[in-house]
Amino acid sequence: MLNKLPSSISALLDARTNGHSLPAGLYTREDVFEADLDVFFHKHWICVGLDCDVAEPGDATVVDIGRTSLILLRDDEGQLRVFHNVCRHRGSRLLDAGTTIVSKLVCPYHTWTYELTGELGFAPHMGKDFDKSCHNLKSVNFKSIEGLIYVCLSDDPPQDIDLLERTMTERLAPYDIRNARIAHQTDVIEDGNWKLTLENNRECYHxxxxxxxxxVSFVDLDFGFDPESLGEEDRLQAEEHFRLYEKRTRAWEADGYPSAAVEQLSECATNFRTQRLIISGAGESQTYDATAASSKLMGQMTRKDLGDTHLWGHNSWNHFMGDHAVVAIVIPLAAGKTLVRTKWLVHKDAMEGVDYNLDKLTDVWIATTDQDADLVARSHAGVLDPAYRPGPYSRFSETNLDKFATWYIDRMRAHGY
Structure with a gap:
C-alpha cells in the first residue's frame, strides 16, 4: 500500500491543467496532506514565529507542525535557540503548548534536565559511565531574518533562502522587528486546506x-485587473494609479527605502514575494480610516508615508507599516483544517491606551481574517463536492495562484511524488 501511494499522488499531479486550480484530491485527501507536511513543512523553510515571541532570557514558546513540536527560546546569554520538544531519554514532551518562562528545561517524566543551550546537565540513575554529552537536545536549522524566525526541519535545507534573507534584511531594518512588541495575537482555525488558505491570500479578485x-487602505487593483472590464472612468483611474506607483517607487527608493517588487515564485524551493505597496486613502496604515493606529512609530521609522512593505511565503504573509506590523503564520492541522496565527506588532515602548488604541490597531485584520475563514470554508466545501472540476484562473487577477499551483506541483515532483 505504501509503495503505491506516491504513484497515486503522482496521478493527481499529472491531472493538473496549467492555468487551472488543482484537482480535488490535492486539497482533500489525507495521503496528500501527509505528503504536504513532509515536503512543504519539513523540507522547506517555513516561518514559525518572531524574535520578540521570546524577548527575554528564559522566555520559551512551543510551536507544533504536524507531529513535530518545536521549542523557541532565548538562552541566558540572550541567544535565540530552536530545539525539538523531545526529551532524549524516552521521548517525552518537555514543554506544553503555549508560552512560558524557564530557567532550565526539565522533563516532567524522569527529570532529565537541560540547560537553555540544550546541553543535558542532569540525568539521574544513569550510572557513572553515562555520557551526557551524547544526549543533548536536538537543535533545528533556523534563521532569524530581521526578527522573522524561519526553520527547516530537514538536515539539507534549501540554499535559495539567501535571496529572501538579502532582500528582507535591508527592507525590514528600519522597522526593528527584533525589538518590537506583540500587542495582540489571534488563532483562527479555518475549515479548509492550507493551499486554499494561501490561494485566497494571493489574490485580491475577491x-x-x-x-x-x-x-479602505488596500488597493485591490495592485494584484491585477482586466482593463476591458472597466468603464472608461475606472480605467483612467487605474492608469493614473499605476503612474503614481512608478512615481512613488522611484521616490521611495531615492530616499533609501527599497520598494520595487522582488519575487522568487517559480523554479525555486523558497517561494516568496515582496513589494512596497501604496496605502490608499489617508495613506498611513491598514486601519479603518487608513491613518496610523500608533503615534509611536516602529523601530527607527520617522515617516508615515512609506506605504505597506508586504512579504509572503508559502506559509505566511506580512504587512510592515510605519506605525505597526501584521504577521500571519499558516500551520496545517488536517486536510481540511488550517491554523492562521496573526500577530500585531508595535514599537517596544508603545503603550496601549497612550500611544495606540488596540481596536483601531486590530479591527481591519481581525475582520479580514474572519471573512477569509468563511471564504476558505466555502472553497473547501466546494472541492469536496462531486461536481467540482478545476476551474480556470483569471489571467489578470489570479496569475499568482497559477504560479503557486505550478510551484506546488514542481516541488512535489522534486521530492519524488
Missing amino acids: CSANHPELC
Whole structure:
C-alpha cells in the first residue's frame, strides 16, 4: 500500500491543467496532506514565529507542525535557540503548548534536565559511565531574518533562502522587528486546506466584494485587473494609479527605502514575494480610516508615508507599516483544517491606551481574517463536492495562484511524488 501511494499522488499531479486550480484530491485527501507536511513543512523553510515571541532570557514558546513540536527560546546569554520538544531519554514532551518562562528545561517524566543551550546537565540513575554529552537536545536549522524566525526541519535545507534573507534584511531594518512588541495575537482555525488558505491570500479578485474594511487602505487593483472590464472612468483611474506607483517607487527608493517588487515564485524551493505597496486613502496604515493606529512609530521609522512593505511565503504573509506590523503564520492541522496565527506588532515602548488604541490597531485584520475563514470554508466545501472540476484562473487577477499551483506541483515532483 505504501509503495503505491506516491504513484497515486503522482496521478493527481499529472491531472493538473496549467492555468487551472488543482484537482480535488490535492486539497482533500489525507495521503496528500501527509505528503504536504513532509515536503512543504519539513523540507522547506517555513516561518514559525518572531524574535520578540521570546524577548527575554528564559522566555520559551512551543510551536507544533504536524507531529513535530518545536521549542523557541532565548538562552541566558540572550541567544535565540530552536530545539525539538523531545526529551532524549524516552521521548517525552518537555514543554506544553503555549508560552512560558524557564530557567532550565526539565522533563516532567524522569527529570532529565537541560540547560537553555540544550546541553543535558542532569540525568539521574544513569550510572557513572553515562555520557551526557551524547544526549543533548536536538537543535533545528533556523534563521532569524530581521526578527522573522524561519526553520527547516530537514538536515539539507534549501540554499535559495539567501535571496529572501538579502532582500528582507535591508527592507525590514528600519522597522526593528527584533525589538518590537506583540500587542495582540489571534488563532483562527479555518475549515479548509492550507493551499486554499494561501490561494485566497494571493489574490485580491475577491477583495472588493468581501473586505470592505481592508479596501479602505488596500488597493485591490495592485494584484491585477482586466482593463476591458472597466468603464472608461475606472480605467483612467487605474492608469493614473499605476503612474503614481512608478512615481512613488522611484521616490521611495531615492530616499533609501527599497520598494520595487522582488519575487522568487517559480523554479525555486523558497517561494516568496515582496513589494512596497501604496496605502490608499489617508495613506498611513491598514486601519479603518487608513491613518496610523500608533503615534509611536516602529523601530527607527520617522515617516508615515512609506506605504505597506508586504512579504509572503508559502506559509505566511506580512504587512510592515510605519506605525505597526501584521504577521500571519499558516500551520496545517488536517486536510481540511488550517491554523492562521496573526500577530500585531508595535514599537517596544508603545503603550496601549497612550500611544495606540488596540481596536483601531486590530479591527481591519481581525475582520479580514474572519471573512477569509468563511471564504476558505466555502472553497473547501466546494472541492469536496462531486461536481467540482478545476476551474480556470483569471489571467489578470489570479496569475499568482497559477504560479503557486505550478510551484506546488514542481516541488512535489522534486521530492519524488
